[in-house]
Amino acid sequence: MGPIGHTVVSTVIGASIWGVTGSPAAGGVALGVGVLVDIDHSVDYYQEWVKRRPHLVLKLFHAWEYSIIGLLVLGFIYYHPILLAATVAHLGHVALDHYHHRPNPLTYFISRRTWLRFDARKIEPGKRIRQSYEDFPNKLPLGRLWEPWYRRKIEPWFAARLTIAPEDRVDESDR
Ligand SMILES: [Zn+2]
Structure with missing residues (x-):
């Protein structure tokens, strides 16, 4: 929610x-x-994406x-x-x-x-860890307005930081 x-x-x-x-x-x-x-999500996002502990x-x-x-x-x-x-x-x-x-x-x-x-x-x-950043535009206000910008500029940054572990590859092929 x-x-x-x-x-x-x-x-x-x-x-x-x-x-x-x-x-x-x-x-x-x-x-x-x-x-x-x-606000506790901010700690998780920091750990996941800055400290690169995505799990x-x-x-x-x-x-x-x-x-x-x-x-x-x-x-x-x-x-x-x-x-x-x-x-x-x-x-x-x-x-x-x-x-x-x-x-x-x-x-x-x-x-x-x-x-x-x-x-x-x-x-x-x-649970797919990519979901946490893919869903941002649906979770935050006025997502439709800034979604194209987000997909172009921000999402690739998250994707690049994600070191895909072998167990996630199964997930990826499900998409
Ligand atoms: Zn909550």
Whole structure:
């Protein structure tokens, strides 16, 4: 799910939280958290394309565990509207990504990703690493306008940095 979808859904969640708790700050936090969970992709892109570790998948903020911990704290230890907002917005973001991308059901558990040493080949076998940059124009705003420029100028840079491992060649022949 791209930033536009997350902004729309997080706005709805934020307005609902504001309505339920009466706290506009909680509504704002819900909107912020719902959208900003995706800043963790910047770390992944840096590792993949600058450090040339294309099989690394960290997605440090994308984890069901954080939502579960938030719900447990809210239910049993301490309630605060801001914590409620952050927890619901985070849960909404991960759920939306999960149903949009339909990965292995366990992909968004960071404990499992840690166990598999953040190796995309074990976390989501068969996933094509090229997808992460090929999809940019579909994920970001006004993609149609700048897609031709992107395909011409930027995509070749990513493609050139990709050292194709033997196991990826199978993928490539599927295209
Ligand atoms: Zn996301």
